[in-house]
Amino acid sequence: xxxxxxxxxxLKDIADYFGVEQPFYQFPPSxxxxxxxxxxxxxxxxxxxxxxxxxxFVPPWxxxxxxxxxxxxxxxxxxxxxxxxxxAFGHQRCLVIANGFYEWQKDKNRKVxxxxxxxxxxxFGFAGLYNVxxxxxxxxxxxxxILTTESNDLVSTIHDRMPVIIPRDREDLWLEPKVNDxxxxxxxxRAFPSEEMELIRVSDRVNSPKFNSPDNIKAV
Numbered sequence: 300x301x302x303x304x305x306x307x308x309x310l311k312d313i314a315d316y317f318g319v320e321q322p323f324y325q326f327p328p329s330x331x332x333x334x335x336x337x338x339x340x341x342x343x344x345x346x347x348x349x350x351x352x353x354x355x356f357v358p359p360w361x362x363x364x365x366x367x368x369x370x371x372x373x374x375x376x377x378x379x380x381x382x383x384x385x386x387a388f389g390h391q392r393c394l395v396i397a398n399g400f401y402e403w404q405k406d407k408n409r410k411v412x413x414x415x416x417x418x419x420x421x422x423f424g425f426a427g428l429y430n431v432x433x434x435x436x437x438x439x440x441x442x443x444x445i446l447t448t449e450s451n452d453l454v455s456t457i458h459d460r461m462p463v464i465i466p467r468d469r470e471d472l473w474l475e476p477k478v479n480d481x482x483x484x485x486x487x488x489r490a491f492p493s494e495e496m497e498l499i500r501v502s503d504r505v506n507s508p509k510f511n512s513p514d515n516i517k518a519v
Contacts, residue, residue, distance in 0.1 A: 300372050301425065301445045301462035303508070304332050304400035305414070305516055306339060308422045310349065313339065313396055316422055317470075319347045326351060330515040332397075333508035334371040340393040340427055340443055343474040350429075352393075356444035357432040358383045364434065367442050373428065375446045375463055375488035379481050384444070387428035388484070390476040394424025394465060395445050399516065401505055404457045412506060413457055414499040414516050417464075424470060426463035426488060446488060453493035464491040 307328045314321040319341060332338060332354070340352045355367025370383065378384045399416030417423060426446040431439050450461040465473050469487050472478060499518045504510040 300447055300458070300460045301400055302334065302371065303505070304397045304425075304462075305330050305416075306332055306396055306422070307398045307513070307516065308396075310339070313422055314349060317341055317347070317349075317394075317396075317424075319349055322349045324351065329511055330513055331401075331505055331508050331511045335368050336508075338443065339396045340429060340441070341396065341424060341474065342391070342393040342429060343476060347474060349396075350393075350441055352395075352429055352441035352443045354395075354445075355442060356383070356387070356428060356430060357440070357442040359386075359430060359432065361432065362435060364432070364440065364442075370444055372447050372462075373444045375426070375448045375485070378428070378446060379485070384428055387430050388481075389479050391429050392473055392476075392484075393427040393429045393443060394470060394474065395427040395443060396422055396424055398422050400462060401501075402454065402457045402461075412501050412503060414501045414505075415454060415461075415496060416499070416516075418495055418497050423467075424465050424473075426465050426473060448488055448490055451490035451493040451496070453496055453498065454490070457498070461490060463488050466491075 356370040357367045403410035429443040446463045454461040
């Protein structure tokens, strides 16, 4: 699963790296992104764009934003058939921008936080789905979820599931709303190669979402 992640890159660096226009709004880095917080996604509506989005997918028929807290992740194996996600999988796919994510490793009677990132240190996009939910008051709110898959050899030492990371050369394919070949899209939803990732044991302070500091991702 993916329940906490890091977005340490600035908006400018994200825009430059992914080849999109820098947005007019400000959105500082976060070293402890938690469910129901706002995140940054890239979607494609004519052009690729950076969009602020609520982490927690809300289906169109829902009357309450709070359901999103139960829909922060979607299993890649079943997402194309699930009523809540089927439509979004067809034409509302996105990249949820991150620099890494946290998992907790069992160590006797405690859980030790581990930061998982690409060895390159570059930002990347989790495979995501989004929906612009209209509240009963008429407010349009972007909401999203992160897709998960079986873990690679590296992450499986900690957890049996991990978020799907879309490879750079497949990002445009994933984002293209006109692509609706389910089997082609399923082929993108695989565990990222272990040899391109690394694990870093970090401070117990990351256990609390309130602790949001660059110190979160320093090795201990």
